[in-house]
Structures are given as C-alpha cells and as structure tokens.
Amino acid sequence: MQITKDLIRHIAKLARINLTEAESKKFTKQMGAIVGFIEKLNSVDTAGIPETNQVNGMENVLREDEIENFPKMSELIACSHHPIENNQIKVKKSIG
Amino acid sequence: MGITELNLVETKKLFEEKKVSPQEVVEAYLSRIKKIDPKIESYLFVNEGATADVQHPTSNIQSPLFGIPIAHKDVFCTAGMPTTAASKILADYHPPFDATSVAKLKAVGAVNLGKLNTDEFTMGASTETSAFQKTRNPWDLERVPGGSSGGSAAAVAADLCVFATATDTGGSIRQPASFCGVTGLKPTYGRISRYGVISMASSLDTIGVITKTVADAAIALEILAGQDSRDATTGDALVEKYSENLRTELKGLKIGIPKEYFVEGLDSKVEKVIREGIAQLKKLGAEISEISLPHTEFAVPTYYVIASSEISTNMARFDGVRYGPTVANEEVENLIEMYFENRTRGFGDEVKRRIMLGTFALSAGYADKFYKKALQVRTFIKRDFDETFKKVDFIATPTAPTTAFKIGEKIDDPIQMYLADIFTAPASLAGVPGISIPAGFAEGLPVGLQLLAPQFAESKLLAVAHAFQISTGHHLKKPTFNL
Numbered sequence: 198m199q200i201t202k203d204l205i206r207h208i209a210k211l212a213r214i215n216l217t218e219a220e221s222k223k224f225t226k227q228m229g230a231i232v233g234f235i236e237k238l239n240s241v242d243t244a245g246i247p248e249t250n251q252v253n254g255m256e257n258v259l260r261e262d263e264i265e266n267f268p269k270m271s272e273l274i275a276c277s278h279h280p281i282e283n284n285q286i287k288v289k290k291s292i293g
Numbered sequence: 294m295g296i297t298e299l300n301l302v303e304t305k306k307l308f309e310e311k312k313v314s315p316q317e318v319v320e321a322y323l324s325r326i327k328k329i330d331p332k333i334e335s336y337l338f339v340n341e342g343a344t345a346d347v348q349h350p351t352s353n354i355q356s357p358l359f360g361i362p363i364a365h366k367d368v369f370c371t372a373g374m375p376t377t378a379a380s381k382i383l384a385d386y387h388p389p390f391d392a393t394s395v396a397k398l399k400a401v402g403a404v405n406l407g408k409l410n411t412d413e414f415t416m417g418a419s420t421e422t423s424a425f426q427k428t429r430n431p432w433d434l435e436r437v438p439g440g441s442s443g444g445s446a447a448a449v450a451a452d453l454c455v456f457a458t459a460t461d462t463g464g465s466i467r468q469p470a471s472f473c474g475v476t477g478l479k480p481t482y483g484r485i486s487r488y489g490v491i492s493m494a495s496s497l498d499t500i501g502v503i504t505k506t507v508a509d510a511a512i513a514l515e516i517l518a519g520q521d522s523r524d525a526t527t528g529d530a531l532v533e534k535y536s537e538n539l540r541t542e543l544k545g546l547k548i549g550i551p552k553e554y555f556v557e558g559l560d561s562k563v564e565k566v567i568r569e570g571i572a573q574l575k576k577l578g579a580e581i582s583e584i585s586l587p588h589t590e591f592a593v594p595t596y597y598v599i600a601s602s603e604i605s606t607n608m609a610r611f612d613g614v615r616y617g618p619t620v621a622n623e624e625v626e627n628l629i630e631m632y633f634e635n636r637t638r639g640f641g642d643e644v645k646r647r648i649m650l651g652t653f654a655l656s657a658g659y660a661d662k663f664y665k666k667a668l669q670v671r672t673f674i675k676r677d678f679d680e681t682f683k684k685v686d687f688i689a690t691p692t693a694p695t696t697a698f699k700i701g702e703k704i705d706d707p708i709q710m711y712l713a714d715i716f717t718a719p720a721s722l723a724g725v726p727g728i729s730i731p732a733g734f735a736e737g738l739p740v741g742l743q744l745l746a747p748q749f750a751e752s753k754l755l756a757v758a759h760a761f762q763i764s765t766g767h768h769l770k771k772p773t774f775n776l
Contacts (some may be wrong), residue, residue: 205649212605212652213612213629214645215637224649227707234708235594236665241673243493248668249675250496251526251747252724253483260523272389276616286614293627 198236200229296321297452298771301361301509304455308360315347315360319404322362326406326453331618332434332774334426335448337367338375352402356639357516359402362455366445367408368415370489374405378491379423380413382639386616392489393521394458396499399515406454408746409444413641415465415493416604417441418713421704422643429700430473431772432738436697439469439713445503450772456504456513460490462497464598464717468731470503471692471741474731476768477575478510478755481748482724483528486521494603497596497721502560505740506768507730507759511535514751530749538752539759543577546757549584549685560695562735567691570732570742570761574689577760584685586677591670592719593711598654598667599722605651608644612636646707671722678723682747687757690716692729692741713734720745728758731767739767 420443470477613619613635
C-alpha cells in the first residue's frame with residue numbers, strides 16, 4: 198500500500214509526536230519501505246488460524262486484591278519535575 | 294593474568310582461597326573502567342562508590358556472588374542510580390526501587406559497578422540509537438558491538454565487569470554476544486521476572502545475562518530465575534541447579550540444523566565457522582540432522598509488527614509528567630501540547646519510527662490487516678518449533694548472518710538493521726530459550742553459534758553449550774585493543 202505524507206502526519210498526531218517538514222518526508226519514505234516489508238505477511242494463508250498473544254502457557258494468574266503501600270512514596274513523587282500539591286502532580290488543564 | 298580477566302567461577306575460587314579480597318577486585322575493575330572504558334564507552338554511569346557496597350547487610354562471604362562486580366543494562370531500575378534507557382526522555386530519572394533481578398543479585402552479594410549503554414529503550418541492533426554515546430566493539434573499535442545489549446556485551450568482552458544483565462526481545466542478548474565473542478543467555482519467556490525492567494514489547498521481553506562462560510551463566514540463572522508475584526508471566530517451572538547439570542559430552546542427544554538458516558544473506562565466512570561448530574557438536578557425540586522451520590522467512594516482519602504495536606502502547610506512558618525532563622507548565626497552553634513537546638524532544642528517531650509503525654498497525658482500518666495477521670503468523674512460527682522439538686532435543690544455527698558491522702553502516706537503513714535479527718527473532722516469537730556461544734572467528738571478528746531448546750529446558754541447553762565451550766576454548770581468546 199501507498200504510505201503518504203498525510204497518513205504519516207495523521208499517525209504522528211495519534212502518537213503525540215510533532216514532525217518537521219523534513220522529518221515527515223524522511224519518515225514517509227522509511228515507513229513506506231517498512232510497510233512494504235511487512236506486507237510480505239499477506240502471502241501467508243492464515244484462514245482459521247488462532248492468534249498467539251502469549252507463548253509460555255500462563256493464563257488468568259489471580260491473586261488477592263490487597264493494598265500494598267509503596268514504602269518510598271515521596272521519592273517516587275519527587276521523580277516528577279512538576280509542582281506537587283497534596284502528593285499529586287500538578288499539570289495544565291486538559292480541556293479548553 | 295590480571296584479576297579482571299577471570300570469569301565468575303575463577304573469581305569466586307580466588308575469594309574462597311582468600312588470595313584476594315572482594316574490595317581489591319572491585320577496585321581493580323573500577324580502575325580498569327577508568328582506563329579502558331573511554332575507548333569502549335560501554336558505561337553510561339559508573340558507581341564510583343562500589344567498593345563500599347561489598348559489605349551489604351544481607352550478604353556475607355558464603356553468599357553465591359559475594360563481592361562479584363557486575364553491571365546492569367540501563368533499563369534495569371536501580372534505586373538511587375540513574376536509569377535512562379539511553380533516552381533523553383528519562384535522562385535524569387533516578388528510580389526509588391530496584392528491579393527484581395537487581396534486588397536478587399544484590400541480596401546474594403553482587404556489587405553493582407554501574408549502568409551499561411543500550412539502544413534507546415532497547416530498540417536497535419547496534420547500540421547506535423542510544424541518545425548518549427556509541428559503544429565500540431572491543432575486537433575492532435570501528436565496529437558496533439551489536440545491540441541492543443551492546444554495552445553489556447562490550448563490557449564483558451573488555452573485562453569491565455564479571456558479567457552483566459541484559460534483555461532480549463528479538464535478539465538483543467544473543468546478537469551482541471555473537472558480535473563481541475562472549476556468552477549470551479536468553480532464557481524462556483517468563484523464566485526471569487521483568488518487574489522493574491523498562492518494557493519494550495511485553496509479550497517478547499526476556500531478561501537474561503551476558504557472561505564470560507556458560508558455567509557463569511548457569512550460576513547467574515540459578516539466582517535470577519523463578520516466579521515473582523510482581524510479574525504474572527513468570528512461570529512456576531522448577532528452578533534447577535543449572536550449574537551442577539553441565540556436561541562434557543553429547544552422546545544420545547539429537548541436534549537439528551534448520552535449512553532455512555543457511556540461505557542467501559548468511560555471510561560465507563560466518564557459515565564456514567558455524568559448519569565447523571556443527572562438526573564439533575557431532576564429534577562430542579550428538580546426532581546431527583537437517584530439519585525445517587518453514588516459516589522462518591516471516592519471522593522478522595511478524596516480529597516488527599507485534600513488537601512495534603506493543604512498543605506504541607508501552608511508550609505511551611512517557612509524557613514527562615511523572616518522570617524525566619519536561620517543559621514547564623507555563624510554556625504550554627494545555628496538557629496535550631505538553632505531551633507533544635516532551636515526546637517530540639525526548640524520543641530519538643528509531644523510537645519514533647517504531648511508535649508510528651505500531652500506531653499504524655493498531656489503527657482503525659489496518660489492525661486486522663497487520664496486527665491480527667502477525668499474531669496468526671506467530672502461531673505458525675511457534676508450531677514450527679513445537680513440531681521440531683518432537684524430533685530433536687536442540688536446534689543449532691548461526692546467531693547472526695554477519696560479524697560485527699561498521700559504525701554508521703546500517704543506521705540510515707531500518708530494514709537492513711532489522712534483518713540483523715533474522716536468526717534470533719523466531720525463537721523470541723516462540724518464547725523458547727537460546728544461547729549464543731563463541732564458535733570461532735572470521736577475519737579476526739567473533740562468530741556466535743546459537744543453540745535453542747524447548748521452553749524451560751535451560752538446564753539441558755546450558756549443559757550442551759558448556760560441552761561445546763570447554764571442548765573448543767574459543768571463549769578464552771581476548772580482544773587486544775588495549776595493548
């Protein structure tokens with residue numbers, strides 16, 4: 198399939214990445230080649246074949262829903278560079 | 294012979310015989326790092342105070358790794374030390390906790406010398422995508438060490454630590470081990486806890502080690518393997534005494550050679566070394582036969598669709614809010630703008646490419662065509678291994694199609710770089726354990742032999758690799774860059 202600059206800009210937006218004009222051009226070319234490469238998978242007949250999401254046989258690993266407090270909460274919150282208020286990270290509003 | 298040239302088993306013996314103190318050994322490594330690492334650039338952070346860490350409260354002289362200097366790939370969270378994933382987006386992150394594997398090694402006395410370079414977020418096959426430095430191959434400083442665990446492989450090859458932790462998602466332990474002439478063990482998916490290791494692709498990420506010998510890897514795996522309530526994918530399979538099950542001959546074992554791994558693209562000089570290695574396995578008593586893994590050619594495209602899709606979701610957490618550098622709130626209009634700014638500035642090109650490829654493969658209109666398709670082809674690839682292991686005990690292949698390539702040679706051609714994983718990605722998709730061991734040299738550069746085994750058969754895998762290793766001695770040759 199054809200990878201266009203518009204598609205790359207749309208994908209970048211979904212991924213929350215800004216692209217310069219030069220980057221859009223470069224990534225359009227590279228992604229075109231990569232998508233061409235992965236399209237090879239279309240030559241495999243997979244009708245009726247189940248999907249594999251997990252390979253070592255583990256499923257539904259359950260445990261009690263118990264609260265375990267992280268012992269170094271203040272150090273954890275200190276990893277943020279934003280202002281801290283009441284143990285919460287303060288950022289700009291998300292709407293409007 | 295210098296202290297730093299010794300492997301884990303030899304260093305432990307010196308301690309037991311009280312010929313040298315752990316403090317002296319740690320000092321020897323620190324001074325070698327100071328002298329040699331400016332040429333190799335394997336360390337992103339050196340723990341200058343490592344000597345004082347020998348006396349850890351939970352370990353003593355009887356502890357299995359007491360005083361053994363090791364280092365961690367910089368995706369393992371280490372309390373109080375930087376953990377950057379070689380990315381600008383985590384440039385100043387100091388996690389307040391240790392990864393399970395870091396804690397386990399610390400608890401048995403290992404001393405952490407520091408953090409090792411990697412491709413950014415482990416995405417690459419040359420360690421060139423690191424945002425901070427290019428690690429060099431100790432066998433030829435103009436060449437890459439492989440990747441993504443290039444810092445780990447180069448540091449072990451250059452005697453800058455006794456062994457190193459590493460991660461392997463599509464070949465990131467085995468391929469650099471091959472390029473640097475060291476031993477690289479990628480266990481079964483879920484054998485070692487991933488807790489505290491920065492994720493790349495969660496259904497593929499596997500924790501392992503790069504060591505000087507197979508016997509050293511066996512000791513390390515005994516310590517690292519096992520179930521962890523913080524990683525639900527860790528299996529409850531028995532953790533065996535791997536170091537006590539090593540063998541010296543291979544009588545009665547069947548080893549399959551997949552014909553699909555000896556095709557165009559495999560360097561003829563590499564092939565010659567691997568054929569000699571296979572002859573050696575036969576000489577040790579193994580029964581060798583040709584086998585077929587028919588879906589091999591689809592492994593790299595399958596891998597890149599699945600890995601990139603998982604990357605695009607895992608990387609969504611990096612937005613500059615909870616950790617890492619960020620634009621100030623005053624510099625942006627709203628939260629979304631801050632996400633865009635931090636991610637645009639913080640991620641390098643390869644990470645952006647894979648996030649975009651994954652976003653594309655999961656997006657409306659394309660998810661069935663690419664993502665679902667790749668998950669179905671993964672089923673075929675896993676079945677190839679399941680069927681083959683009904684007929685043979687092990688599979689032997691080249692680890693990589695070439696020896697170490699030149700720095701800069703492939704960095705602008707993503708597909709060529711992806712094809713460096715051609716012989717390692719299939720085992721990752723099937724979740725089976727693999728090991729790369731030195732098999733000889735082609736024009737002075739190391740070549741690795743890859744051995745693969747059924748899931749959770751690490752004990753047999755290490756036993757066979759050990760028999761090969763001690764019968765050949767290729768692992769004993771050291772690079773001469775510093776003479």
